[in-house]
Amino acid sequence: MHDSATVKVPAGKLVEVDVTYDDRLTDVRVTGDFFLEPPERHASLEAALEGHPTDVSRTTLVEAIEAVDATLIGFDAEHLADATLEAIR
Amino acid sequence: MTYRIVDAGTYSEPVQQALEGVLTERLDEGDLEPTLRFWHRESPAVALGRFQAYEDEVAVDYVDEHDVDVVRRLTGGGAMYVEPGAVITYSLYLPREAVSDDIEASYAELDQWAIDALRSVGLDVFHEPLNDISHADGKIGGSAQLRKDDAVLHHTTMSYALDTSEMLRVLRIGEEKVSDKAIESAEKRVAVMRDYVDANRAEIIDAMKETFADRFDAEPGSLPDDVVNDARTRATETFATDEWNRKL
Numbered sequence: 001m002h003d004s005a006t007v008k009v010p011a012g013k014l015v016e017v018d019v020t021y022d023d024r025l026t027d028v029r030v031t032g033d034f035f036l037e038p039p040e041r042h043a044s045l046e047a048a049l050e051g052h053p054t055d056v057s058r059t060t061l062v063e064a065i066e067a068v069d070a071t072l073i074g075f076d077a078e079h080l081a082d083a084t085l086e087a088i089r
Numbered sequence: 090m091t092y093r094i095v096d097a098g099t100y101s102e103p104v105q106q107a108l109e110g111v112l113t114e115r116l117d118e119g120d121l122e123p124t125l126r127f128w129h130r131e132s133p134a135v136a137l138g139r140f141q142a143y144e145d146e147v148a149v150d151y152v153d154e155h156d157v158d159v160v161r162r163l164t165g166g167g168a169m170y171v172e173p174g175a176v177i178t179y180s181l182y183l184p185r186e187a188v189s190d191d192i193e194a195s196y197a198e199l200d201q202w203a204i205d206a207l208r209s210v211g212l213d214v215f216h217e218p219l220n221d222i223s224h225a226d227g228k229i230g231g232s233a234q235l236r237k238d239d240a241v242l243h244h245t246t247m248s249y250a251l252d253t254s255e256m257l258r259v260l261r262i263g264e265e266k267v268s269d270k271a272i273e274s275a276e277k278r279v280a281v282m283r284d285y286v287d288a289n290r291a292e293i294i295d296a297m298k299e300t301f302a303d304r305f306d307a308e309p310g311s312l313p314d315d316v317v318n319d320a321r322t323r324a325t326e327t328f329a330t331d332e333w334n335r336k337l
Contacts, residue, residue, distance in 0.1 A: 011218070016145070031142040031337050035165035037192075037236050039139055073165070073192055074219055 005086035006032075013074030017049075017083040025052050025088065030080065035073035044068045049080075054088050061085070090187065093310025094298055095126040098317070102134035102158040102171075103328035107320040108312075109180060109235070109242055110163050115316060116182045117240035123187065124310065125301055127294055128178035130171060134158040135259060136246065138166040138233070143335045151258055161334045164233035166220060169246045170256040177230075177282075177294060179203070180244040188241045196220045196232055199243040206300035210288040222247060224285065227278030249290045250283040 004018040013034035020027035028049040036042055048064040061081035065072075072080070100108065105128055115121035133155075135147055139162055143149075146168040147159050157170075171178070181199060189195040197216045204222060207214045207229075217223040222230040222245065230247030256279065282293065301307055327333045 013219075016142070029142075029337070031140055031145065033138050033141060033165070033167035035192075035233070036140065039163070039165065039235070042140060071192070 003087045005083045007075070007079045007083040007086070009075045009079050012079075015075050015079055015083050017080065017087050019049075019084060019087045021054055021088055023054060025050050025054065025056075025084070028084065032075075034075050037071045037073065041068055041070035045070060045080075049084055056085075058082070058085060090123055090184070090306065092301070092305050092307040093122045093124045094301065094307050095124055095310050095312055096294065096298065097129075097311055099129040099131055100317075100320075101131050101324070101329075102136065102160040103324035104317075104320050105130065105178075106136065106160050106162055106328045107323035108316070109244065111316055111319045111323065112180070112182045112312075113163075113235060113237055113240050113242040116184065117237040119239075121182060121316075122310065123184060124180075124182045125298075125307065126180045126182070126312075127297075128180070130173040130176075130178075132156070132158060133170070133172045133255075133259075134160060136169045136171060137161045137334070138168060139163060140165055140337065141168055142337045146261055148259055148261055155259075157259055159334055160328050161336070162233065164235045164242065164244065166231060166233035168260055169231065170251065170259050171246060172251060172255075174290060175248070175250045175252065176246055177249050177290065177297075178244065178246040179297070180242065183241045183243065185236065185239050185241055188243075192234070193219055195234065195241070195243070199234075200232055200245060202301050202304050203245065203247075203297060205304075206297040207282070207293070209300060210293055210296045211286050212282055213285070224280040226284075227280035229280050229282060248279055248281045249293065251279065251281050253279050253281070 002020045006016045008014050015032040018029040028046050048068050058081050062077045065077035220232045232245040235242040
């Protein structure tokens with residue numbers, strides 16, 4: 001299955017998450033008008049969201065995002081986790 | 090610290106975006122003086138934010154038919170539609186120690202001289218976090234940054250006399266079918282300087298240079314030929330390719 005969800009951060013940026021999944025999240029794409037430093041970590045951020053079962057908790061996703069050595073600018077790990085969960089639920 | 094002010098050279102959008110990488114790296118390696126550069130463009134273009142999805146932002150058929158160059162930037166942020174002579178774009182290439190580590194504060198600080206310059210010609214503009222320059226009627230421009238080990242790139246595009254109807258045909262924010270949430274973020278009205286001031290574009294750029302030179306130690310400069318040659322190579326290899334521009 002493939003679904004997407006978009007989160008508009010209040011006074012911040014827009015984050016769209018596209019998820020391909022069956023019982024697990026197999027492919028995740030994160031796009032939007034946000035900033036990320038260093039930008040080369042974008043692929044790591046997407047990878048951090050992949051492989052989880054579809055009943056993954058918000059806490060687990062937030063921890064996986066925060067484990068990526070990158071600064072999220074205009075959004076935070078919670079926004080990205082929420083958009084990911086909204087896409088698959 | 091003495092800045093160079095570069096206000097010369099007209100380049101295609103792929104070369105412009107390639108220059109941003111080359112100049113930031115040169116500064117990072119200690120091979121470039123801190124520099125303020127004003128851009129001169131060749132043709133209408135879209136500068137896409139690094140993490141934006143091409144097909145979400147651009148009216149694909151329209152830009153193909155009208156030869157609008159769509160080039161993904163090295164910096165994040167949102168898509169900007171640009172036309173030669175109708176926007177003012179400037180870049181700052183700075184040593185990292187000259188820039189606040191607090192990213193939100195650094196946007197405000199690095200736009201302040203430009204805001205003061207615009208105010209000096211009678212434009213009532215202000216910084217709007219995170220990265221916008223706004224007028225009471227709408228957004229005049231936006232900034233984006235990239236940080237290397239010892240260098241920071243801060244570039245800003247502002248609308249002088251942009252054809253906003255054309256902008257709505259080129260960017261998908263003009264389409265009804267784009268989701269409400271996307272419109273909400275992008276639809277912030279664009280305000281154009283020419284509606285508020287008598288100064289023409291060249292006079293505004295002159296005022297900016299004056300304000301910058303008053304505030305910082307600055308002298309005129311130019312881009313070394315090898316920088317431009319590197320950028321042309323990188324444009325061909327990356328910034329003019331679908332592989333880069335349409336990768337998301």
